[in-house]
Amino acid sequence: MNLKIILLLLVLIPFFCHAQDRITGRNFASRSEVIAKNGMVCTSQPLATQIGLDILKKGGSAIDAAIAANAALGLMEPTGSGIGGDLFAIVWDAKTQKLYGLNGSGRSPKNLTLDYFKKQGLDKIPAYGPLPVTVSGCVDAWFELHSKFGKLSMKEVLQPAISYAEDGFPLSELIAFYWNLSVDRFKVYPNVTNTYTINGKAPDKGQIFKNPYLANTYKVLADKGRDGFYKGKIAKTIADFIQSEGGFLSENDLAAHKSEWVDPVSVNYRGYDVWELPPNGQGITALQMLSILKGYNFRKEEYGTARHLHLVTEAKKLAFEDRAKYYADMHQVDVPVEELISDEYGNRRRALVDENTAGKYNAGKVSAGETVYHTVADQWGNMISLIQSNYRGMGSGMVPPELGFMLQDRGELFSLQPTQANVFEPGKRPFHTIIPAFVTKDGMPVMSFGVMGGDFQPQGHVQILMNLIDFGMNLQEAGDAPRFSHHGSSTPTGQSSEGRGEVHVETGFDAEQILELTKMRHRVAYSPGEYGGYQAIWYDAEQKVYKGASESRKDGQAAGY
Structure with a gap:
């Protein structure tokens, strides 16, 4: 092949990698936000x-x-x-x-x-x-x-x-x-x-x-x-x-x-109160992750960097070890919710993270008695x-x-191990993966959102919030941005952690950043189809309008009037 043609192809390949070019916003966004005054509905089926x-x-x-x-x-x-x-x-x-x-x-x-x-x-x-x-x-x-x-x-x-x-x-x-x-x-x-x-x-x-x-x-x-x-x-x-x-x-x-x-519980992340439900669901896992991550600063241009993926993954591993040990039906087990999501505990857990190397963690010590x-x-x-x-x-x-x-x-x-909080008992509610989320600021509503997908859900909540708050994306971009998921933590059903586990990524992350992640001793694999589906509504109090988003990973639609 002619050398000039090869060079031309090498120049054009980055452009062909995008599904389309957008005049506004980020290229990975599948569409603009939906904006309406009177009402908004976002579901996974039009x-x-x-x-x-x-x-x-x-x-x-x-x-x-x-x-x-x-x-x-x-x-x-x-x-x-x-x-x-x-x-x-x-x-x-x-x-x-x-x-x-x-x-x-x-x-x-x-x-x-x-x-x-x-x-x-x-x-x-x-x-x-x-x-x-x-x-x-x-x-x-x-x-x-x-x-x-x-x-x-x-x-x-x-x-x-x-x-x-x-x-x-x-x-x-x-x-x-x-x-x-x-x-x-x-x-x-x-x-x-x-x-x-x-x-x-x-x-x-x-x-x-x-x-x-x-x-x-x-x-x-x-x-x-x-x-x-x-x-x-x-x-x-x-x-x-x-x-x-x-x-x-x-x-x-x-x-x-x-x-x-039940009363939702929250942590404050950079001025926003993020609300989840207490166990038997896993919602406070997202809050634990945010408690750890708010101790780091992220620049807007840091989305998708090895540092971004590494720190979120380490926060996930720390929170999931606590999830495996402590989360269960609160009518049967004394779950130390307030301590687990406290700033003091988040600081203690953050201190265990090496900012340059993947770690393996145990649950912390607390005063504990498809979708x-x-x-x-x-x-x-x-x-x-x-x-x-x-x-x-x-x-x-x-x-x-x-x-x-x-x-x-x-x-x-349920676990079948008698020593676990989530062990099977008659008339008990099992550990649950499905979690709705809400965000307020200064006591007023800002965002209602969720991300489907089993163990990915708290990881998805954190990634969406960081995309919005740390990386300056709009509501639609925050859901369409490439995602990543860590696998291999201990589970509430009794499975022990698998060493440092493995980070799964969608296409769209920079190859050099993924290489840097492997140098931090993370195992990384490409894995499609495991990152759930996202719907969200943002209330713009200044304009008095709703913004809606529904991502391209599902058949969904956001619509308002």
Whole structure:
């Protein structure tokens, strides 16, 4: 090849590496922020976003719209959500000028014991089947949220999802991909094929799918309320099915379930108060990381440098060791939340970090005794940060007959080691990965956001916040920027750390910076598809407008009016 042509190609290659050039903002942004005055809805499925907008335009609150969108996602994105799973939410109530937290996670069967697993020779709770099934908390959480903050009736709120379930909807691209993988995995279990396939095959992108079973279930909820799920025919169907498959979930377990209103907790990061929910979720992991990271200064141009990736990774490793040792259901275990997120403890943990070399850490000493995220803001100033999941995508594989949904497998996240805080006990809530987040400044709302993706979620929260606060990105850029994730820390299920672990990166980071990271003794690997999905709403108090963002890693959409 002619030398001049080779040199020309070498010059042009950096330009071809961008998906497109943008006149404004950063090249990795997939689009501009969405800006609107009266309301904003951000979900991982455009039809669900439109449902939420319709509810807002009818006079519904942000909470009404979030429930309506969540019901639609249980139909349209069952690969990440559904009423067989749990729900967590943080709500900013404009009337009381206050944040409210809701823990809508379910408990383990009361008739299942740690001895049962030992007698079965199990050292880990299985991922699928009847044993990891815990009580589904989603429906009760809907009705708790609605009773406190709703404006429309639940019949109005659930009707759009009922109509789509009966009339059908076209599958979007990414959801169709995961739907196909899930059906292949779960078709060995009863009722999966006749609930989630068309003539025995998973629906393709653009194909119209209907779920009349789920439509009927939603109609029961609209008519009978939360008791229509936790008592009566639906509860009996769930319990009988799980027990017939060898599980332990009972009608009494379902009838006894109740969500819990909790106070969100926070740390201040460079003038912004970042709010998470206390355990049994992992939200305070993000707060622990921020407590460590706020001791370092970052210049705007430092995004993506080896120093940036190294310090975030070290903070993650420190926080995750505490997560593995201390986080559990706070009704069963004394979790030292305030100490773990305190400045003093963050300073102690930061002192262990070598700024030039990857480390291996133990938990600190304290005085201790797949998923969908969406966010909505309304014309009155109410905002909700809501996350909901079945775990491992679709869940346990257990689909009760003719109800239209799969039950979660959250029980897999219990430990079977008696010395761990998160050890399995009857009637206990398991460690949870799904976490909503909220940001205030000077006591007023700034941002409602979340990042899906299992163990990545607290890492994602921290990266989004740093992108916004430290690196000066806008809301859309903060979500579209390349991400990284550390693997190999100790877990709440009993797995010990794997040395220094491994840092996984998306494309878009500079090769020289990755080389510098390896010189710091980090193992680095390219790994696509494990960085969740992000939705966010920012309230601009000066202009009195909402800014919305939904990233390109999902099928999602941010829309306002």
